[in-house]
Amino acid sequence: MTWKILIVEDDADTAKYIAQGLVQEGHVVDLVDDGRDGLFQASSGLFDLIILDRMMPGMDGLSLLRALRASGVATPVLVLSALGTVDERICGLEAGADDYLVKPFSFAELIARAAALMRRQRNGAELTDTRIVVGDLEIDCLKRLVRRNSRTIELQPREYKLLEFLARNEGRVITRTMLIERVWHYHFDPGTNVVDVHISRLRRKLDAGFDRPLLHTIRGAGYRLSAEA
Amino acid sequence: MRLPPIPTTFRIAALTMLLVLCSNIALLGFIHASTYNDRLSPLRRQVIADASALSDIYASGGEPKLAGAIGDMLAADSSELTIGLYDRDGRQRAGNLLPPPKRQFDRSSGFQTASVSLRNGRRGEAGLMTIALKDGGWLMSGRLFGEPLALQRTIERALMISLCLSVLFGVVCAVILAHFVRRRVRAIGRAVDDFGHRDLALRAPTEGSGDVFDKLADHINAMLDRIATLMTELRVLTDSLAHDLRSPVGRLRVKVEQALALTDPDQRDAALAGVLVEADGLTHILTTVLEIGRYEALASRDQFVWLDPGELLDELADLYGPLVDEAGLVLEVARNGPVLPVFGHRQLLAQAISNLIENALKHAASGAVICLFAQSRGDSQCIGVADRGPGIAQDQVEHALSRFGRLDAARTRPGAGLGLSLVQAIAHLHDGKVDLEDNGPGLIAALRIPGAIGRRSSGAAAA
Numbered sequence: 001m002t003w004k005i006l007i008v009e010d011d012a013d014t015a016k017y018i019a020q021g022l023v024q025e026g027h028v029v030d031l032v033d034d035g036r037d038g039l040f041q042a043s044s045g046l047f048d049l050i051i052l053d054r055m056m057p058g059m060d061g062l063s064l065l066r067a068l069r070a071s072g073v074a075t076p077v078l079v080l081s082a083l084g085t086v087d088e089r090i091c092g093l094e095a096g097a098d099d100y101l102v103k104p105f106s107f108a109e110l111i112a113r114a115a116a117l118m119r120r121q122r123n124g125a126e127l128t129d130t131r132i133v134v135g136d137l138e139i140d141c142l143k144r145l146v147r148r149n150s151r152t153i154e155l156q157p158r159e160y161k162l163l164e165f166l167a168r169n170e171g172r173v174i175t176r177t178m179l180i181e182r183v184w185h186y187h188f189d190p191g192t193n194v195v196d197v198h199i200s201r202l203r204r205k206l207d208a209g210f211d212r213p214l215l216h217t218i219r220g221a222g223y224r225l226s227a228e229a
Numbered sequence: 230m231r232l233p234p235i236p237t238t239f240r241i242a243a244l245t246m247l248l249v250l251c252s253n254i255a256l257l258g259f260i261h262a263s264t265y266n267d268r269l270s271p272l273r274r275q276v277i278a279d280a281s282a283l284s285d286i287y288a289s290g291g292e293p294k295l296a297g298a299i300g301d302m303l304a305a306d307s308s309e310l311t312i313g314l315y316d317r318d319g320r321q322r323a324g325n326l327l328p329p330p331k332r333q334f335d336r337s338s339g340f341q342t343a344s345v346s347l348r349n350g351r352r353g354e355a356g357l358m359t360i361a362l363k364d365g366g367w368l369m370s371g372r373l374f375g376e377p378l379a380l381q382r383t384i385e386r387a388l389m390i391s392l393c394l395s396v397l398f399g400v401v402c403a404v405i406l407a408h409f410v411r412r413r414v415r416a417i418g419r420a421v422d423d424f425g426h427r428d429l430a431l432r433a434p435t436e437g438s439g440d441v442f443d444k445l446a447d448h449i450n451a452m453l454d455r456i457a458t459l460m461t462e463l464r465v466l467t468d469s470l471a472h473d474l475r476s477p478v479g480r481l482r483v484k485v486e487q488a489l490a491l492t493d494p495d496q497r498d499a500a501l502a503g504v505l506v507e508a509d510g511l512t513h514i515l516t517t518v519l520e521i522g523r524y525e526a527l528a529s530r531d532q533f534v535w536l537d538p539g540e541l542l543d544e545l546a547d548l549y550g551p552l553v554d555e556a557g558l559v560l561e562v563a564r565n566g567p568v569l570p571v572f573g574h575r576q577l578l579a580q581a582i583s584n585l586i587e588n589a590l591k592h593a594a595s596g597a598v599i600c601l602f603a604q605s606r607g608d609s610q611c612i613g614v615a616d617r618g619p620g621i622a623q624d625q626v627e628h629a630l631s632r633f634g635r636l637d638a639a640r641t642r643p644g645a646g647l648g649l650s651l652v653q654a655i656a657h658l659h660d661g662k663v664d665l666e667d668n669g670p671g672l673i674a675a676l677r678i679p680g681a682i683g684r685r686s687s688g689a690a691a692a
Binding site for chain 2: 084085086087090102104106158184186187188189190192193194197198201220
């Protein structure tokens with residue numbers, strides 16, 4: 001799928017690095033290096049995603065974002081910033097950002113987050129689905145029942161939440177920080193492999209005794225729940 | 230248009246002067262009024278008696294008899310008496326008093342003082358009674374002020390001089406007061422100036438009297454203490470940051486060099502992955518240092534809410550349970566008695582406790598219990614982690630809390646020595662502190678948060 005992405009970023013190196021990566025992934029990218037031009041372009045509503053730097057000449061990213069949201073443009077916005085404390089992240093999200101990524105970041109993290117935003121945008125209805133199917137895995141969101149190949153899988157409440165989040169993002173790479181933010185609602189990096197342990201426990205319950213694993217580890221990026229390998 | 234503001238010292242001086250002046254005027258006015266009455270009342274009685282005698286004469290014999298009586302009276306005593314008899318047009322019929330301007334008849338009734346001119350050329354102040362006669366004429370009868378008035382004038386002169394002196398004293402007094410105020414303020418200002426430019430140890434002078442200037446100086450000194458601490462910390466931090474970043478940067482460099490030397494693509498990829506890990510570690514250190522600096526310096530309470538410490542611990546136990554389990558340890562949440570809600574930053578408190586859990590994980594021996602606890606201690610709420618690791622000796626506590634402060638025993642393990650420092654910064658943000666106690670054996674590390682923090686901050690805002 002090809003997305004049309006607007007990058008508003010004054011640092012030429014960062015902008016080029018992101019743009020190259022996105023173009024390689026097969027997307028169409030527009031680059032703007034000034035806040036005012038950024039607002040003008042973004043207001044067109046023609047983009048699927050806006051990647052927005054927080055500190056820029058002309059107009060800072062959050063002012064741009066507030067102006068954009070005030071004028072009714074709902075395009076998903078991913079804010080990039082060197083300002084990474086918890087309060088600054090919360091401030092960014094409150095200004096209307098859909099996600100907030102702190103510099104320096106890995107490209108895999110950026111792609112994973114962008115993909116999650118696009119999914120939310122395109123298939124918003126899916127978020128309210130009460131039944132999710134991934135291959136032979138079946139999740140009943142109302143009863144919180146998980147069955148694989150007609151065999152019920154007993155999960156702890158947190159394991160269930162983890163699985164539901166991964167299943168709603170079927171086929172997408174989800175990073176560790178995304179899981180910490182979305183499943184535990186923490187905005188700090190615990191620093192250890194705390195998420196990995198949760199995942200490996202979930203995997204033991206989910207994939208044990210089946211030939212084809214559903215929960216895949218993507219090296220250097222995160223995890224993906226998918227029927228395909 | 231607004232006038233330029235008046236300097237405070239000038240206002241103090243002017244007010245002092247005005248008050249001195251007012252009290253003196255009131256005092257002198259009272260003296261003047263009472264002496265004036267004392268001097269004047271005998272004269273007034275005489276003038277009134279003269280006038281009533283003359284009007285009796287007019288009533289019995291009319292104008293001719295009155296004119297004769299006036300002539301007799303003036304012949305008998307010409308020194309002080311001033312009498313004038315005038316017809317309705319103001320022409321003089323008898324007496325030694327030159328006619329005053331016509332309008333004076335109309336305005337005058339009863340006793341009054343006026344300056345008069347006599348036929349013999351004398352002039353002076355006199356007490357006068359003016360009586361309207363039946364035929365439309367006027368009788369003015371009075372006496373010149375002699376001795377009593379001279380005395381009164383002397384008193385008035387003395388009062389005027391003392392008034393002038395009081396103005397002078399008022400000015401001097403005001404200037405001295407203003408000088409005193411300015412001197413104390415300047416001393417404080419100079420100390421603050423020198424603090425900024427020369428010496429962090431300088432403080433504003435106090436006289437020990439506990440007056441407002443001492444209190445002001447105390448407040449300023451408290452601020453200077455905090456600034457000095459921050460500046461010293463900053464200096465130490467910059468030094469240690471530069472020093473402690475050398476090793477991770479060094480490791481990064483070595484790994485890049487190793488990767489460059491490799492020819493096998495798979496090995497090179499693995500080496501580059503190691504480079505990434507080092508770079509992420511470096512980023513983590515820098516983020517943490519930034520966060521510590523931010524929370525120590527700027528106390529923003531925008532995100533503060535009332536939260537239940539027990540709930541916070543349950544959530545963290547949920548996050549860390551599996552990890553602790555895998556490490557062969559046991560994670561428990563203990564509630565010792567009721568715990569009051571805490572007014573705090575949910576994310577940051579969670580981050581602080583998670584740092585304490587990570588510390589406990591690093592140091593605890595296998596099979597031991599890591600206990601998350603929340604309890605009330607006096608006015609404070611304590612939230613923390615107890616482990617059975619090696620603990621921290623009491624004389625090492627301060628070092629353990631300092632930035633990049635790694636205890637010797639931990640030198641061989643990974644970590645930058647920032648964890649506890651961040652916990653402390655978060656405790657400070659909540660007006661609290663970090664307690665590090667002996668768990669016999671092990672460590673009890675807790676954030677001690679004053680229970681009244683919400684009340685205090687709102688009270689401070691109201692004050």
